[in-house]
Amino acid sequence: MALVVQKYGGSSVADADAIKRVARRIVDTRNAGNDVVVTVSAMGDTTDELIDLSNAVSGAEHPREMDILLTAGERISMSLLAMAVRDLGVGAQSFTGPQAGVLTSGAYGRARIIDVTPGRLRSALDAGDVAIVAGFQGLNQDTQDIQTLGRGGSDTTAVALAAALEADVCEIYTDVDGVFSADPRIVPSARKLESITYEEMLDMAASGAKVLMPRCVEYARRFSVPIHVRSSFSGLTGTMVVEETQGDDMEDPIIAGVASDRSEAKITVIGVPDVPGSAARLFEAVATADVNIDMIVQNVSATHTGVTDISFTLPTAQVAAAKSALEADAEQIGFTELVVDDTIGKISLIGAGMRASSGVSAKFFAALRDAGINIEMISTSDIRISVVTRSELLDGAVRAVHTAFGLDSTQGEAVVYGGTGR
Amino acid sequence: MALVVQKYGGSSVADADAIKRVARRIVDTRNAGNDVVVTVSAMGDTTDELIDLSNAVSGAEHPREMDILLTAGERISMSLLAMAVRDLGVGAQSFTGPQAGVLTSGAYGRARIIDVTPGRLRSALDAGDVAIVAGFQGLNQDTQDIQTLGRGGSDTTAVALAAALEADVCEIYTDVDGVFSADPRIVPSARKLESITYEEMLDMAASGAKVLMPRCVEYARRFSVPIHVRSSFSGLTGTMVVEETQGDDMEDPIIAGVASDRSEAKITVIGVPDVPGSAARLFEAVATADVNIDMIVQNVSATHTGVTDISFTLPTAQVAAAKSALEADAEQIGFTELVVDDTIGKISLIGAGMRASSGVSAKFFAALRDAGINIEMISTSDIRISVVTRSELLDGAVRAVHTAFGLDSTQGEAVVYGGTGR
Numbered sequence: 047m048a049l050v051v052q053k054y055g056g057s058s059v060a061d062a063d064a065i066k067r068v069a070r071r072i073v074d075t076r077n078a079g080n081d082v083v084v085t086v087s088a089m090g091d092t093t094d095e096l097i098d099l100s101n102a103v104s105g106a107e108h109p110r111e112m113d114i115l116l117t118a119g120e121r122i123s124m125s126l127l128a129m130a131v132r133d134l135g136v137g138a139q140s141f142t143g144p145q146a147g148v149l150t151s152g153a154y155g156r157a158r159i160i161d162v163t164p165g166r167l168r169s170a171l172d173a174g175d176v177a178i179v180a181g182f183q184g185l186n187q188d189t190q191d192i193q194t195l196g197r198g199g200s201d202t203t204a205v206a207l208a209a210a211l212e213a214d215v216c217e218i219y220t221d222v223d224g225v226f227s228a229d230p231r232i233v234p235s236a237r238k239l240e241s242i243t244y245e246e247m248l249d250m251a252a253s254g255a256k257v258l259m260p261r262c263v264e265y266a267r268r269f270s271v272p273i274h275v276r277s278s279f280s281g282l283t284g285t286m287v288v289e290e291t292q293g294d295d296m297e298d299p300i301i302a303g304v305a306s307d308r309s310e311a312k313i314t315v316i317g318v319p320d321v322p323g324s325a326a327r328l329f330e331a332v333a334t335a336d337v338n339i340d341m342i343v344q345n346v347s348a349t350h351t352g353v354t355d356i357s358f359t360l361p362t363a364q365v366a367a368a369k370s371a372l373e374a375d376a377e378q379i380g381f382t383e384l385v386v387d388d389t390i391g392k393i394s395l396i397g398a399g400m401r402a403s404s405g406v407s408a409k410f411f412a413a414l415r416d417a418g419i420n421i422e423m424i425s426t427s428d429i430r431i432s433v434v435t436r437s438e439l440l441d442g443a444v445r446a447v448h449t450a451f452g453l454d455s456t457q458g459e460a461v462v463y464g465g466t467g468r
Numbered sequence: 469m470a471l472v473v474q475k476y477g478g479s480s481v482a483d484a485d486a487i488k489r490v491a492r493r494i495v496d497t498r499n500a501g502n503d504v505v506v507t508v509s510a511m512g513d514t515t516d517e518l519i520d521l522s523n524a525v526s527g528a529e530h531p532r533e534m535d536i537l538l539t540a541g542e543r544i545s546m547s548l549l550a551m552a553v554r555d556l557g558v559g560a561q562s563f564t565g566p567q568a569g570v571l572t573s574g575a576y577g578r579a580r581i582i583d584v585t586p587g588r589l590r591s592a593l594d595a596g597d598v599a600i601v602a603g604f605q606g607l608n609q610d611t612q613d614i615q616t617l618g619r620g621g622s623d624t625t626a627v628a629l630a631a632a633l634e635a636d637v638c639e640i641y642t643d644v645d646g647v648f649s650a651d652p653r654i655v656p657s658a659r660k661l662e663s664i665t666y667e668e669m670l671d672m673a674a675s676g677a678k679v680l681m682p683r684c685v686e687y688a689r690r691f692s693v694p695i696h697v698r699s700s701f702s703g704l705t706g707t708m709v710v711e712e713t714q715g716d717d718m719e720d721p722i723i724a725g726v727a728s729d730r731s732e733a734k735i736t737v738i739g740v741p742d743v744p745g746s747a748a749r750l751f752e753a754v755a756t757a758d759v760n761i762d763m764i765v766q767n768v769s770a771t772h773t774g775v776t777d778i779s780f781t782l783p784t785a786q787v788a789a790a791k792s793a794l795e796a797d798a799e800q801i802g803f804t805e806l807v808v809d810d811t812i813g814k815i816s817l818i819g820a821g822m823r824a825s826s827g828v829s830a831k832f833f834a835a836l837r838d839a840g841i842n843i844e845m846i847s848t849s850d851i852r853i854s855v856v857t858r859s860e861l862l863d864g865a866v867r868a869v870h871t872a873f874g875l876d877s878t879q880g881e882a883v884v885y886g887g888t889g890r
Contacts, residue, residue, distance in 0.1 A: 061524075062521065062524035062525045065525050066525065096544065099484065099544070099548060100547075100548060100551060102483075102484035103484045103487050103488065103548045103551055103552050104548075104551040104552060104554075104555045105555070106551070106554070106555055108547075108550065108551040108554055110561065111547040111548075111550045111551050111554075111561075111562055112547070112551075114543060114546070114547040114562055114564075115543070115544060115547035115548065117543070118540040118541075118543040118544050118547075121536060121537070121539070121540040121543065122518065122521070122537060122540050124536070125522075125530075125533040125534070125536040125537035125540075126521060126522060126525045126526075126533075126537065128530070128533045129522060129525055129526040129528070129530040129533050129534075130525050130526060132526075132528070132530055132533075133526050133527070133528055139532065139533075140533055140536055142536075145612070145613075166612070190567070190588070191567075
């Protein structure tokens with residue numbers, strides 16, 4: 047008998063019929079001889095409706111109360127799902143995050159899971175019941191208040207429960223068939239991957255693939271929880287996210303996939319004094335605004351001018367905050383101008399096999415050159431190469447690279463991506 | 469500095485504007501120098517919407533999950549209300565029933581409060597904050613599950629918190645101006661009472677007055693919590709429910725009010741053997757169906773027949789259950805026929821002053837006679853006389869008795885009754 051943790055997102059439990067379909071899948075898994083623990087998000091638009099309600103009542107920020115408010119959403123979906131499972135003849139009990147022993151720390155609205163004490167879940171399993179747990183929430187042990195986990199919180203809840211219960215697998219149900227070698231909306235011939243390593247999945251997620259959030263993958267890697275990303279609609283086998291992909295080393299693909307991202311902008315700081323400490327001052331200023339820097343490039347300065355330019359990329363939504371912070375510190379940093387460019391696109395090639403393989407960068411740059419794509423910034427890690435180009439050239443770049451590395455499927459077009467962030 | 473517990477029902481927090489109005493009233497009370505603890509029901513139709521949702525998902529009974537589901541309603545209203553209070557510059561924290569230390573026992577859907585451990589509420593008050601508590605719910609200590617309290621649960625929560633915190637007063641805000649000498653929809657000249665004793669209020673509530681539920685008054689009496697029933701719209705002083713009404717004994721009114729009730733039906737069991745134990749067998753059968761019996765009358769049997777008829781009244785909604793139970797035991801009880809009459813009306817005259825006053829019954833019956841009203845059943849306690857008559861004669865009976873006992877107001881018409889049961 048295996049222990050399976052399943053996670054269903056808001057679109058999988060959007061209405062009464064969807065809840066009954068999910069219940070059927072849970073019961074099938076239980077009747078196949080598995081112990082089952084389920085994490086569920088709020089139904090469809092519930093969270094947005096609760097946010098609208100709070101905006102109608104108050105224009106201000108009330109983080110503690112907002113978290114209490116939002117957790118009403120999972121309370122509704124989890125109890126309804128438990129009812130639907132029981133109607134199919136299988137015992138089921140629903141549990142809030144605090145009841146399930148999910149302990150958190152950090153700020154309201156984006157708390158971290160610090161521990162899981164799953165005593166009540168074990169008792170439910172021992173009694174032969176399915177345990178249904180509210181995603182996206184936990185109990186802060188210091189304040190004894192409920193907190194929400196922010197984006198990717200329900201996926202992370204599922205992985206944390208799987209780790210604490212030493213589950214055999216954590217199934218993340220979504221509206222796509224798995225992890226693809228590229229966004230199928232851009233590359234119709236993208237292949238569904240049978241498996242991918244945690245490292246690759248982390249780099250894919252950080253480079254724009256939306257199917258899993260980095261924090262959830264990071265948690266799974268730390269506790270070696272195998273994740274199975276699969277569709278709640280098709281029932282097909284999806285993609286396994288694991289420590290090491292299986293198979294003969296010689297035949298292992300070098301490249302897992304190509305990720306693309308249009309959500310970032312570039313800020314170029316012009317005329318920065320080319321002296322030690324300039325970059326430190328600049329990024330200290332940006333850090334005060336809580337901005338997530340991605341890539342950084344410093345121009346080689348012409349010796350006679352004594353100044354240089356520094357470019358960095360960041361989420362477009364954080365541009366205003368970064369600009370304000372830089373302008374407030376303009377005198378200390380000593381730059382002459384700030385140029386914002388929000389029409390960039392980033393393409394990333396990801397594969398653990400890169401480490402043992404030479405010539406990957408050369409092949410990548412050649413594919414871009416042959417497609418007539420100009421490279422503006424470059425950044426690399428041991429399993430990833432990313433370049434920034436013009437936003438309007440991004441799709442062509444992804445297709446060219448996908449083909450150059452032999453990733454195109456021979457089995458027709460893939461399912462289109464989608465999914466929610468909670 | 470006084471400690472005030474306030475309770476607001478669902479109609480008082482029906483939408484964002486209503487929530488802001490209630491917040492204003494809370495802040496005014498706080499700014500007048502009081503410590504304030506608030507109990508709140510779910511917004512307007514939220515509970516009904518959640519029940520509809522559960523019916524769409526499941527046709528069966530799932531008491532534990534249903535209680536979890538319904539408590540989402542108070543979670544929403546309490547957090548929004550806390551936000552609105554904070555927007556007015558006063559600190560506020562919302563607490564679920566379990567967080568507030570409301571401990572329960574008994575069945576899901578109609579649990580009883582067995583204790584309140586208000587440590588977190590005291591801390592909030594010590595910090596200068598208003599504490600806002602979800603009504604209608606508590607934590608079952610044995611199962612560590614949340615339970616709802618059933619009808620009147622939010623009022624009872626308020627009284628229980630007031631008792632545990634030794635509050636100076638428990639203000640129950642409703643959509644009427646207080647407790648009246650009769651239902652103002654029937655008697656436009658009904659008077660708002662300045663005060664009424666727990667006993668009188670209990671009998672009023674049990675006899676059809678909807679403004680407070682008996683369980684809440686019973687709790688208040690047990691712990692001597694003064695209740696102030698008042699309107700959330702008018703801001704006027706309402707009615708105090710207390711141990712002893714104040715004032716010179718000589719001038720104390722003998723009668724508090726006239727209550728009326730159309731929610732009951734009468735079952736007559738015909739041809740019951742007139743031997744010892746017949747009534748016991750009959751009402752044991754009814755008790756198995758969890759029926760709430762109100763009045764009972766046994767006819768004086770004609771000696772030569774050896775059989776008699778027994779009539780009793782009960783909530784109309786429980787007639788089917790009572791009939792089934794009686795028919796299942798028909799052989800043991802030995803009756804010949806069951807006659808159901810659901811067109812009865814009950815009028816009750818209530819007043820603690822009755823104890824010390826003679827002639828009240830005579831005056832009551834005379835008033836009914838003069839109004840041409842036939843009496844079908846009579847029941848009395850030391851502070852109440854109730855009679856059953858035809859439903860269509862009830863309003864006339866109430867007006868006649870109200871006038872006969874000098875209860876009519878000289879100040880024009882009263883506000884119309886209403887209100888929810890939660």
